Amino acid sequence: MTEEVSVPESHPRYESLLTRHRIEAGVERGITSKQGLIAEGRGEAFDYLLGEETTDSADRAARAAAAYLLSAEHAVVSVNGNAAALVPEELVELADVTGAELEVNLFNRSRERIEAIADYLREHGAEGVKGLDADARIPGLDHERAKVDSDGIYDADVVLVPLEDGDRAEALGEMGKTELVVDLNPLSRSPQVATVPIVDNIIRAIPTITDHARELAGDPAAQQAAIETFDADAALADAKRRIREVEA
Ligand code: PTJ
Numbered sequence: 001m002t003e004e005v006s007v008p009e010s011h012p013r014y015e016s017l018l019t020r021h022r023i024e025a026g027v028e029r030g031i032t033s034k035q036g037l038i039a040e041g042r043g044e045a046f047d048y049l050l051g052e053e054t055t056d057s058a059d060r061a062a063r064a065a066a067a068y069l070l071s072a073e074h075a076v077v078s079v080n081g082n083a084a085a086l087v088p089e090e091l092v093e094l095a096d097v098t099g100a101e102l103e104v105n106l107f108n109r110s111r112e113r114i115e116a117i118a119d120y121l122r123e124h125g126a127e128g129v130k131g132l133d134a135d136a137r138i139p140g141l142d143h144e145r146a147k148v149d150s151d152g153i154y155d156a157d158v159v160l161v162p163l164e165d166g167d168r169a170e171a172l173g174e175m176g177k178t179e180l181v182v183d184l185n186p187l188s189r190s191p192q193v194a195t196v197p198i199v200d201n202i203i204r205a206i207p208t209i210t211d212h213a214r215e216l217a218g219d220p221a222a223q224q225a226a227i228e229t230f231d232a233d234a235a236l237a238d239a240k241r242r243i244r245e246v247e248a
Contacts, residue, residue, distance in 0.1 A: 015052065016044060019086060019203060026085025030116045033108045036082045039163060046184035047201050049243045054208055057238035058200040064230035065160065065180040065196045066098070066212035067223035072158035072178070075100035076130070080107060083162045083202060084117045088124040090206040095126065097213045100160070103152040104131030107165050109144040140171045160209075162202045164190040182206070186239035197232055199239035 007017045023040045026032030054062070069075045077091060077100050084091075084104075095102050104117045118129040130152035138146045138154070145168050148154045159172055162182040166189030173179050173193045181194035182205045191197030198205050216223050 015201075015203065016047075019044070019201075022085050023082065026081060029085075029120070030113060031120055032081035032085045033106075033113070035108060036080075036085070039082055043163070043184045043201065046186075046243070049246050050184065050199070050239065051242070051246070052201070054200050054204045055238065055242060057235050058198055058205070059208060060230060061196050061198040061232075061235050062200070062205055062208040063212040063216070063226045065198055066209045066216055067226035068158050068178055068180060068196065069094075069098040069100050069160065069209070070213055070216055071220065071223045071227070072100070072156070074156045075158040075160070076103050076153050076156040077101070077160045078103055078105045078153060078162070078164070079117060079121065079131075080105065080163060081113060081117065084120055086202055087206045088120055090210065092121060092125045094160075094206055094210045094213070097210050097217070100158075101152060101156075102126055102129050103149055104129060105145070105148060105153060107145050107168075109147065138168065138171045138175065140174060141168060143167075146171070161190070162205075166190050166193070169193050186236045186243070191236060195232065196230060197235055199235065 007014055023032055023037060075098060077095055079091060079102055091102060102121055104114045106113060114131055121129050130149045133149045134147035136148050136150035136154035138148055153159055156177060158178045160180040161169060164181055169181060169190035170193050178195045180196045181190045182198045182202050183191045184201060186199045191199060
């Protein structure tokens, strides 16, 4: 089970404290990088400005993402140290419902951390976690984070990349992949280059995508409609407007 914190659910900052605790525990377990703590702080600031809720616009993005995952030839969910620490069970559930594979793919890559994350996902019910072979490279990236599995992200037509760094997001896009990005910062390059930017906290976004996937499963017409009616520019503009209009 995911380690939990002893904060009552009635606490006004329950979700935020739980999130911090999971990230901290992730660092202690060797799953999350120390930079992951900084990334979480940045994300929290945007979440605060966005009202710490899934906006209607983010919900539509999650629906489009679910439709892309279900209609993909080969969908892969990329998992980094923050995603694994925050939503291990939820990622496994999303993979089960959509038929996507899970692949560990890190910005600060180390064999130990990849294995720790794969083990953690397996503890939460995952089977066949990818990312350990790393026998292919994303073209145009000269860093360790370019390493992917040839029968995983390299081969995928649809990739869900939560909390991605901008360079890799761009390089995956250049490979012609449909990219679904979860990122609380609408100004960040990764949501800007995504086919579907989901501007929401990963804690809420992954279960929301799974809920939509359950509803859209077996209905190709509804999947197609969710994809065709989704407007990425409008989704980013909605998130930016929400931040500008925030009131104390
Ligand atoms: O585990 P690794 O080595 O792959 O490293 C993962 C991190 C996240 C440390 C690495 O990819 C990184 O440094 O990312 P950045 O460039 O800091 O970008 C992270 C983005 O995710 C930022 O735009 C944050 O606003 C956003 N973010 C942080 N926490 C959340 C989030 N978005 C959604 N949900 C969150 N909980």
